[in-house]
Amino acid sequence: MKRASSSAPRIAPSRNYLLAALVVAAVALLGAPLLGQFDLANIAMLFPLAVLFAAIRLGRGPAVFAAFLAVALFDFFFVHPHFTLAVSDLQYLLTFAVLLAVALTTAELAARLRRERDSAEARAQEVAQARLAADSERLRNTLLASLSHDLRTPLTALAGLAESLPLAGPPLPPAQAELAEAIRAEAVRTHALARDLLDLARLQSDTPRLALDWLAVDELVGSALQARGHALREHMLTLDLPEELPLLHADAVLMERVVCNLIDNAIAHTPAGGHITLSAQVGAPPADAPSCTMNPASAPSHAASAGRGSPSDRAADPGPRSGASWLRIRVCDDGCGLPPGREQAIFERFVRAPHPRGPSDAATATGDSGTGLGLAIVHAIMAAHGGSVSAHNRAGGGACFELQLPLPAQPERPPPEDEAGEPTR
Amino acid sequence: MKSPHARSPVVLLVEDDAGIRRFVRTALESEGCTAHEATALERGRIELASRRPDLLVLDLGLPDGDGMTLLAELRGWSGMPVLVLSARSDEADKVAALDAGADDYLAKPFGVGEFLARVRALLRRALRPAQAAARIAFGDVELDLEQRRVTRAGVPVHLTPIEFRLLSLLAAAAGRVVTQRQLLAGAWGPNHVEHAHYLRVYMAGLRRKLEADPRLPKRILTEPGVGYRLVPEPLSAARTPASAPPAG
Numbered sequence: 001m002k003r004a005s006s007s008a009p010r011i012a013p014s015r016n017y018l019l020a021a022l023v024v025a026a027v028a029l030l031g032a033p034l035l036g037q038f039d040l041a042n043i044a045m046l047f048p049l050a051v052l053f054a055a056i057r058l059g060r061g062p063a064v065f066a067a068f069l070a071v072a073l074f075d076f077f078f079v080h081p082h083f084t085l086a087v088s089d090l091q092y093l094l095t096f097a098v099l100l101a102v103a104l105t106t107a108e109l110a111a112r113l114r115r116e117r118d119s120a121e122a123r124a125q126e127v128a129q130a131r132l133a134a135d136s137e138r139l140r141n142t143l144l145a146s147l148s149h150d151l152r153t154p155l156t157a158l159a160g161l162a163e164s165l166p167l168a169g170p171p172l173p174p175a176q177a178e179l180a181e182a183i184r185a186e187a188v189r190t191h192a193l194a195r196d197l198l199d200l201a202r203l204q205s206d207t208p209r210l211a212l213d214w215l216a217v218d219e220l221v222g223s224a225l226q227a228r229g230h231a232l233r234e235h236m237l238t239l240d241l242p243e244e245l246p247l248l249h250a251d252a253v254l255m256e257r258v259v260c261n262l263i264d265n266a267i268a269h270t271p272a273g274g275h276i277t278l279s280a281q282v283g284a285p286p287a288d289a290p291s292c293t294m295n296p297a298s299a300p301s302h303a304a305s306a307g308r309g310s311p312s313d314r315a316a317d318p319g320p321r322s323g324a325s326w327l328r329i330r331v332c333d334d335g336c337g338l339p340p341g342r343e344q345a346i347f348e349r350f351v352r353a354p355h356p357r358g359p360s361d362a363a364t365a366t367g368d369s370g371t372g373l374g375l376a377i378v379h380a381i382m383a384a385h386g387g388s389v390s391a392h393n394r395a396g397g398g399a400c401f402e403l404q405l406p407l408p409a410q411p412e413r414p415p416p417e418d419e420a421g422e423p424t425r
Numbered sequence: 426m427k428s429p430h431a432r433s434p435v436v437l438l439v440e441d442d443a444g445i446r447r448f449v450r451t452a453l454e455s456e457g458c459t460a461h462e463a464t465a466l467e468r469g470r471i472e473l474a475s476r477r478p479d480l481l482v483l484d485l486g487l488p489d490g491d492g493m494t495l496l497a498e499l500r501g502w503s504g505m506p507v508l509v510l511s512a513r514s515d516e517a518d519k520v521a522a523l524d525a526g527a528d529d530y531l532a533k534p535f536g537v538g539e540f541l542a543r544v545r546a547l548l549r550r551a552l553r554p555a556q557a558a559a560r561i562a563f564g565d566v567e568l569d570l571e572q573r574r575v576t577r578a579g580v581p582v583h584l585t586p587i588e589f590r591l592l593s594l595l596a597a598a599a600g601r602v603v604t605q606r607q608l609l610a611g612a613w614g615p616n617h618v619e620h621a622h623y624l625r626v627y628m629a630g631l632r633r634k635l636e637a638d639p640r641l642p643k644r645i646l647t648e649p650g651v652g653y654r655l656v657p658e659p660l661s662a663a664r665t666p667a668s669a670p671p672a673g
Binding site: 145148149152153154155156157158159160161163164167168184187188191211213214215216218219220221222223225226239241247251252253255256411412413414417 | 442443444445447448449451452454455486512513516517533534535536537538540585586587613620621622623625626627628629639640641642646647648649650
């Protein structure tokens, strides 16, 4: 970042030229009484001082101006015949030339020093600013980490104490057991909200930290389904994962979070007995993908293009090893669908689509009535990975969420096992 | 806990938060364990030496230092099972604790059911070390370490040497999570600990051979960002808790 001030001296304001002229004039005035007592050559030596001053304080332009003015004034006032620019003795021309050369060299050297000083200052300032930015980022992360830590411990105690209430003595009467369970559920829900807010703040920092690792899509989906198995038991689940999908290079914990959040969202908006489909395929980059920095605002176009029935009817394969391919993971349901026109708004914080009927039973089953941040977190995580998420309604009813992630060049396969009878697949 | 031994298992809990100590003690006592408490590292060190517990439950963030210090010291003289509790959310901390010798890890907030399931698994191993036997069964899969043979529902399953090594590592820790680094070092050697993608390929192979539905694994579970866990008994018994709060 170049500061404006470092280039300012090159186009010095007229005030600087005026000042330079005044300084030279002052030297001329100072020299006037000395005329007759001092050698003319010695008086001439006063003028480079004025030029030096101008070069240091006012910049190169005024200094050059001062150099020429000094020669002119010296000629006009001091060299015989006085008060004319005429020169009686040609040897004064040599004086003028030396005077001018000394003055110009001084001006140039001083101006260069000044430029170097300015750029050194600018560099120092840049370094200071970078350090300040790093410090505040570090402070922000430390603050988030300690806030998260300080909330976790008491909420763990609260939930655990409520949960262990029935263990501490004779079995609780049903009404009290229900209260204890309500306390536990509230503590868990409060933790989920605090965690989501802190995670969102962390993800939206300038440089969210990602623990990148090679991930298998089926493992990712499998562990998300494992985590949500309990909540999913009242829904029909269809998995459509081709074998031998390429590996992702992503943060395992965050990506599992993305899939879990989409499953939670599908459960919350699909009545019991409803159908949830999870599918993945490799495809060409999204139409608007070239600039890898996706945001949800870019999504409507593929929401429109993808608004078709079954996800599996998309032919998938420009080759899993092609660098330009993208992975798409879809979570579709046959629930109440998205409010028309709100397909993008749902990725904003604290926006919730209305529940299908009455309070969400699915969300209660997971001990969480939804913080309203789930989809915002999905969006933030996808953006941090250079991917995107979009949503649309299905023609036959229900909603579809599609994740798009760029696929990296695949890593080397493990070396074949020579001592084994058969190669590993 | 219905221990096969006459005496009740002794558990030492090193944790500075009074609320957590209170409910963990209640939970442990409901299982028939004897619980001793320490609120800081220094006291924990003394209790550990004098009580010689069957299990150490260790919080990482203690007022007078990091629980990891105590873990490192303990591993110098004892292999007793250690369950680490931590309020840190970073998976890297889990991995660091496990690689430093912790046997299992619970991130706060955790539920009583989840806590007790881990305690049971660790005590089972501590109190019946002879059971670290040549034959390990999980579901319909039987693993014979001596004969280097695996059967599924009585039918032999062919595993490659590396697949067998990975399965043995997981089975030796049955119920506990094994980190990626531990698996990679154990199966391919210490020079390959960064090659996480090897594991993706081989775990897929193992699941295809050993799981009823490899897409919905019930035995070889992935712990995202940490490693893998072999679940020896049906999951309903391990009781995945409602307390792992779902993502909002």
